[in-house]
Amino acid sequence: MPKLVDHEERRRHLGAAACVVLARAGSVGMTVRAVAAEAGMALATAQHYLPTRERMVRAAIDHLAARVVRRARGIPADPVTSEVIRQAVRELVPLDAERSFEARVWLVLTAEALVDAEIATLLAQSEVELRSNLRRLLTRAQAGGAIDARVDPRDEAAALATLLDGITVRVLTTGLDPAEAGEEIDRHLARLARQRDREPLTGGAGAGGRAESGASA
Amino acid sequence: MPKLVDHEERRRHLGAAACVVLARAGSVGMTVRAVAAEAGMALATAQHYLPTRERMVRAAIDHLAARVVRRARGIPADPVTSEVIRQAVRELVPLDAERSFEARVWLVLTAEALVDAEIATLLAQSEVELRSNLRRLLTRAQAGGAIDARVDPRDEAAALATLLDGITVRVLTTGLDPAEAGEEIDRHLARLARQRDREPLTGGAGAGGRAESGASA
């Protein structure tokens, strides 16, 4: 037997390269050659592990999901405070370079999903998962008294999902300043807690001067 | 002189065809041949009016903007009631087939804007215009007492823009039911009016935030 390479590792590497290409050149620019070059291997070598362009796109989705999930695990959720929810929401919005990168890939894939049924299925699944996680967070936060007991966790989870997608699109396409986006998110979240008793969030939420990030022109 | 054709009319026709192709086949599938075929003319004829693919994309954007603007004009805005705002918002979300078509084109173009600076500029302009229109509606509604006098029209216009983009993405990609999307919109709008004769807004959103940059447009 020869070198014996970890195929899955290669595929993950190619998936990461595919994400880079997607973020840089979009759906049109993501060619098998560009992905291979980004991964630092010959065209045929890349195709040895991911034979078709479609497989490369799937690998990119897997890589993207893995990144988000790994970062999401970093958030402690034992006592679900409003700050935890705030962190979770900010984790999914392009407020810094890393998240902006992921959001760009996501947006490209989302548009591609309109034509490619398989991509649509994968993205829809992750959205369902996201919404269910948000709902769970909200329910636990409600149990802990962190947010208003009268709001419906299901509705609010949907509203948060809408907020995430909307903010993401606006930051990426219109020149919406990440700092303003953060304030907009905080205003939304403040509403969840404000009705509980008078104004628990006004101090920490809005006023904080957030560090901006480079952001695109 | 020969037939003397209205060039602009031809370009509009091609722009409409380009939108159809974009909605059907996405950015990758929008080839000059596909647009020409959709428009019912020979390839060279189409290229006679729109020489490059880029020009065709621009024509598609123009067509899309024209459609939305024309429909927006149909909304009476003399007394800006909350129902007027509701109509305006629903006008921009894929709740039926026609709007779904436009939203698909918009999403494809939005993703393309990440790579194409010119598309990005055009889309950003229309977003600024949209937000300013929303802000104007909110201000007038506030003057008429249709919504809470304490909310900041600028912030709420931004929140509505986010809501629009988010709902659009979720309806198109996840299988979000248009009916549920409508309810989600109504919940958002209800909040604007509810606080009018309800509880405190705790110092208002403007207090915490930096109220600078008056004319963001």
Add this chain to the structure above:
DNA sequence: ACCTATATCGGTCAAATGACCGACGATCTA
């Protein structure tokens, strides 16, 4: 040392695509 299975890669092919050119024809004016 030999051999087999695997990795890597250069080269190639058919199809598609954007762009271009020149010819034909229609139509209005002088």
Add this chain to the structure above:
DNA sequence: TAGATCGTCGGTCATTTGACCGATATAGGT
């Protein structure tokens, strides 16, 4: 009627792209 001007279109070219094949190198196992 003749000429000029413009619309229309078939055909073509260079390039790119996805996919494929066979050759070569390499690293184990026997």
